[in-house]
Amino acid sequence: MPEICLLGTGGMLPLKDRFLTSLFIEHNGRGILIDCGEGTQVAFAKHGLKLSKIQTLLITHGHADHVTGLPGLLLSLGNCSRTENLDIYFPEKWEYVIKSLLCVCGCLPFPVTMHKLPEICTSWIAENIDPMLEISAMPLQHKVPCMGYKFLFRKKPEFLPEEAKKLNIPVQYWKQLHAGNQIHLPDGREILPEQVTGKSRKSIKITYTTDTLPIPEIIHFAKHSDLFICEGMYGDIEKKSSMNEKGHMLMQDACQLAKNANAKKLWLTHYSPAEKFPEQYQEILKNIFEHVIISQDGEKLSL
């Protein structure tokens, strides 16, 4: 099951005790990092996570607070003797920024594959990351092209050992059947996965949207998320119009989106550096959406 850690909760500028917004999801031993601001590699060490697990990097957009940790992170991966490929996905308009940052790295000891996401990008199945994982992207509404990401971790259907026993299927074939593969037994019988599995189980859904106006499309994108992670630059509603002008939203907007999307849980992140004590808005926010967490750096969850 996915293990999620919000490495940092800062927007724009890091504070001495708040790293820039970045999310790490680990599933089946493989890690996905979303955004990589200055200091992300230090946040990894601080929260007891291993850089070497990163398989895939998703970038929402090329503003400095989301990307300037890239060269340091990639060089550190090189220092961990990495040789396997790293996939980086980003909105196509930001190719020049990603390439500029990578030129600081010089020659890395592992290949990097860059995937440019078109602005109208909606969905892709990241087979190379995990066959049980579907990732979708959605264009957000920031001052510049910016993507939100959605993760669907599919669960295998329940395995029914009693049915397998009834059919006299040797135990060494159970795993293959549970993984959805048809098998051919030595006695000549063909066994279908459906013969030994029960009901399909609901996928786990995580949605991540930051640096955006609270557009209604996010409600559909985040619908029924087990965990919805969303920016909340300010809790002070007097900041609303100036925030919106910059393509951001209030904590209250994020709570309203979570409520309308019927999310199970909301983690707020990407606080303005001027918002020193976001937890002060807890009561107000819980009145809008009960299951809001005013996250701090290192917020963790297993789903």
Next chain:
Amino acid sequence: MPEICLLGTGGMLPLKDRFLTSLFIEHNGRGILIDCGEGTQVAFAKHGLKLSKIQTLLITHGHADHVTGLPGLLLSLGNCSRTENLDIYFPEKWEYVIKSLLCVCGCLPFPVTMHKLPEICTSWIAENIDPMLEISAMPLQHKVPCMGYKFLFRKKPEFLPEEAKKLNIPVQYWKQLHAGNQIHLPDGREILPEQVTGKSRKSIKITYTTDTLPIPEIIHFAKHSDLFICEGMYGDIEKKSSMNEKGHMLMQDACQLAKNANAKKLWLTHYSPAEKFPEQYQEILKNIFEHVIISQDGEKLSL
């Protein structure tokens, strides 16, 4: 008098409690930052220093651990409503790295002047920084072009108020005379600074060399430094040959350089991330050079 703060002491990779090597010198309200690895802006906040004081940035070379904090730092300066020019000096070969990093910043609200230092660069007087300050650069011997820097803070000669009184010079002219200016009094007399000042006073000298083999030229460059700041990647002498191959030196090498240069004090810095406890070498190092400090992040001194 200059106030010095070693913002970070890490080489190659930051650790969770060790920022990358970067030095800040403040003099007469103006600040010089030397190197700017990932997290430098956070180290400023951590050590109670103001980013807004930075007037000049000197880069030793373009390796990531010395430059990747640049975009974040510049954007933060922009967020402090800076409008005045920022001067950045770096070895000319690294122009592409500096420009690549700056392209992440987009449009800054203040001008940046880039100064390319030729590889044979030896000395320049940075009048625009401080007329009482002379900065020199020296090519070091790393795997790539890299500069060491030397700072001479000139002191005004002693002012002699008794002499000024004897000559009936009104008090409002004393400051100009002390600053070295000839003045013309209303009664027609010309007064020379030498008439009211005493002996010249010794300049304060700070030398900074990191990412280099312990070449003998450093001894001359750092001669009689009040403070010599030098890399010491490892204290384990078994690492010597592999370190030297990478263009680095041991803590012991730095102590020998400080001793031969007759420096007053040595701060070690730029420790390998594998060197978790550099203070363990204290006794060995003091046997080579008594006035060695195995610096930690935030080491401060007023000279």
